[in-house]
Amino acid sequence: MKYSEMSNAAWMMSEKLVSVFGVIFVTSYVAKSFGPSIFGQMAFSTSLFSIIQTIAIFGTETILFKSISKSEQKGTRLMAVARRFRLALLLLLSAPTLIYVWLTMRENFAVFAFASFLSAIFVTQDIFSVYNNARLKSRMNTIANGAGMLLSFAISFTVAWLKLSPLLLSLSIVAVTLVPYLIKRGQFFRSSEMSAPPRRRQRNYTRYLMYAGLPLAISSVFISIQVKMAQFFLVGVGSEHELGVFAAANTISASWIFIPVAIITSCFSAIFRERDEVAVRLAARLYGYVMAVSILMLLIVSLFGDKLIITLYGNDYTQAGSIITLLSWATCFSAMGTVAYRFMVKEGGFNYLLVKILFQMLVSLVTSWLFIRTWGLTGAAWSVFVTELLSLTVMNYFFKNGVILRIQLSSLKIKTYK
Numbered sequence: 233m234k235y236s237e238m239s240n241a242a243w244m245m246s247e248k249l250v251s252v253f254g255v256i257f258v259t260s261y262v263a264k265s266f267g268p269s270i271f272g273q274m275a276f277s278t279s280l281f282s283i284i285q286t287i288a289i290f291g292t293e294t295i296l297f298k299s300i301s302k303s304e305q306k307g308t309r310l311m312a313v314a315r316r317f318r319l320a321l322l323l324l325l326s327a328p329t330l331i332y333v334w335l336t337m338r339e340n341f342a343v344f345a346f347a348s349f350l351s352a353i354f355v356t357q358d359i360f361s362v363y364n365n366a367r368l369k370s371r372m373n374t375i376a377n378g379a380g381m382l383l384s385f386a387i388s389f390t391v392a393w394l395k396l397s398p399l400l401l402s403l404s405i406v407a408v409t410l411v412p413y414l415i416k417r418g419q420f421f422r423s424s425e426m427s428a429p430p431r432r433r434q435r436n437y438t439r440y441l442m443y444a445g446l447p448l449a450i451s452s453v454f455i456s457i458q459v460k461m462a463q464f465f466l467v468g469v470g471s472e473h474e475l476g477v478f479a480a481a482n483t484i485s486a487s488w489i490f491i492p493v494a495i496i497t498s499c500f501s502a503i504f505r506e507r508d509e510v511a512v513r514l515a516a517r518l519y520g521y522v523m524a525v526s527i528l529m530l531l532i533v534s535l536f537g538d539k540l541i542i543t544l545y546g547n548d549y550t551q552a553g554s555i556i557t558l559l560s561w562a563t564c565f566s567a568m569g570t571v572a573y574r575f576m577v578k579e580g581g582f583n584y585l586l587v588k589i590l591f592q593m594l595v596s597l598v599t600s601w602l603f604i605r606t607w608g609l610t611g612a613a614w615s616v617f618v619t620e621l622l623s624l625t626v627m628n629y630f631f632k633n634g635v636i637l638r639i640q641l642s643s644l645k646i647k648t649y650k
Contacts (some may be wrong), residue, residue: 252266259385259483262401265392268476268548270340274401277333277344277481278351279463285352286330291448292441293362294577301504307366311359312428313437318356326352340399345518347402354409360416363424365497372419373412373557380411383505385627447582450589461600462612473548481552481613484537485559489530492522492567500574508594511578512635517649518644519571526564533560562613565620572628572636581631588627595619 263271292314300307326349333345364373387404390396420426429437466475499518503511533540537560538553545552576585596619603611628636642648 259388260480262388262392263476263480263549264544265395266398269474270398270476271479272473272475273340274344274405275475276463277341278348279404280329280333280345281326281348281352282410283461284322284325284349285355287325288318288352288356289449290316290321290441290444291499292359294448294574295441295444296359296362297366297500298504298577300363304367305380307363308424308427310437310441311363313434314441315357315359316640317438317441318359319353322352322356327436343399343402344405347405350406351409354406354413356418358409359415360420363420364416368498370448370494370498372416376412376415376419379415380408383411384408385412444582447586448577450586461596462604462615465600466609466612469604469608474551477549477551478555478609478612480541480549481556482559484540484544484552485533485556487564488533489563489567491529492525493570495521496526496570496574500578503575504578510535511575512639513648515571515575516639519568519639520643520648521645522568522571526567530560530564533557551609555610556611558613559618562616562620565617565624569620569624569628570623572639575636575639576628576631579632579635585632588623588631592619592623592627595622 247539296310296314299310303341330345330349330631334342337345361373364370384404384407384557387407388401399418428434433528463478466478496518499514503514503518506514534557541549541552541556573585591628596615599615600612603615605611607614
């Protein structure tokens, strides 16, 4: 890795350290104070709107990253079009969802859902994060996101400490995205411009976003749904208590994924610019780095995860200790799979990704239904494990004559790192 890439990755990791601090000390304290039911309601509401948010983003994160990496001027024009496009999609999808939640679910769900909707607005409008990442300026993202998380954690801790109404936790859901958006927006316009393309050309930009973004959008949506599938089945088959326990275990098991993601994001700016065997070799080297980090974190969580759960969340979440290792393995597979996903995007494998994710969604649907009905909470963890394993391996190997398998095998060779 070059110094600029290492520095950028370090800034991205430092941002997530604040997040991990919040997960370990604040979120667990809130979960312990209000119990698994309230925690499960919050998890379900945020999961619901994270899917809508993913649809509204419409795969534009990757398209913008690629465009800005190649040409800042063209990238900023595309940013202006993408921002309007995202907002229109979000409003269109959120209105019926909010009405449904209001009419069919209890008050807590409705309040948390509306807060999640407001939070999603600021996420979809925050096109400045991808600009900063593509230009290796993640320092600003770190400062802005850290400020938002600290305020959100302060609100959550205060509500739990003073034993106020759990509905006030909705303020923390909004604050965590509103504050970063305002900071990054202000910083961007102080140093750069976002001039929309001429009106006669805006339609061409929109068509490009829809054409290039549709396969990525569908893929992203199905990935989001697949990740949340176990939670949705637990709501129907299990209980709010089990949903809260699963959310706690998943939070701890995935708390470290920011490390490989930061490395991947920083390194892919260079990989996007390379071609053929050079790109394959760089991807294999990156895959090896991610695998090493993932295995190290897997060992740590496997050894101390159950003790962390009991210490941080309390005895009500004891069941989470039995599934945390399985979910940590799934996180491991997901981190390594991100390298393959980005490489496929670089090679224009949008249609392949779409077919792959549809098949992955089917596997997740079948295993979630079958495993959760048979083994309950443990079945939910096994469903996630099996789906992520197949996604990392078999489902990737039919792309471009097995280039992903070649990358994985090359990552095990010493000469790859010379």
